[in-house]
Amino acid sequence: MILTNVETVPGKTIVEHYGLVQGSTIRAKHIGRDILAGLKNIVGGELKGYTELLVEARKQATERMVAQAHELGANAVINVRYSTASVAQGAAEILAYGTAVKVV
């Protein structure tokens, strides 16, 4: 599956459009990580635990989007966008969406 965030797939031609596909996941913070992050908050800088958490979440959202595109018979998703929203205290939603297409 080819993923791009431009409206074409460079070097290939789009032959069929299948429409919007999306994948999302809602993740809650882990209390242990939260305590560590609280300590890290004193000296500032990167919070690796949270970075990993969100990287993982984004990967899962992307996988779900790809699975949906696969079902439609697509071999590429173009114009992929990510968005993050805080849906509740201590939980974040990661959304990935794009247009499923067939390229040759």
Place this chain on the structure above:
Amino acid sequence: MEDAVDIIAVLVPIALLALAFATGKVLERRHYQSIAERERKLVAVPAVTCETLDDERPVQQVELAVGSVVVSADYFKRFLMGFRKIVGGEIRSYSSVIDRARREAIVRMKESCPRAHMFLNCRLETSSISGGSGRGIGFVEIVAYSTAVTFKA
């Protein structure tokens, strides 16, 4: 007894401020050094915000490149912001935190596709994941993503 409690109540925040000031400063300088170094290495691989490829070379591979980082400001910077809120204006101490994070995210995005020759349509997204508790900026996540293009050799 009450005096002792008072003294501790004053000393703890001062100690935290001193700790945050010293370590925060050192960590920030180190981070900037590491970013500058890695940016120099990757300067030949541009990340552009254009969507179209202005290159005639045949394309071998395209993939989505993503880089992200979650950061927070240190205790001292949050303390400074308390003052800044009184008179208004730019909060320089926070600007540097976000600037660092954004550059780190772009560098990570580039590092995730070491064979790419170009990064098209680079997007930057910032989101606060503190859950809106209202205490400063809390944690901020910066995501950089783009289409990594590799040309045929």
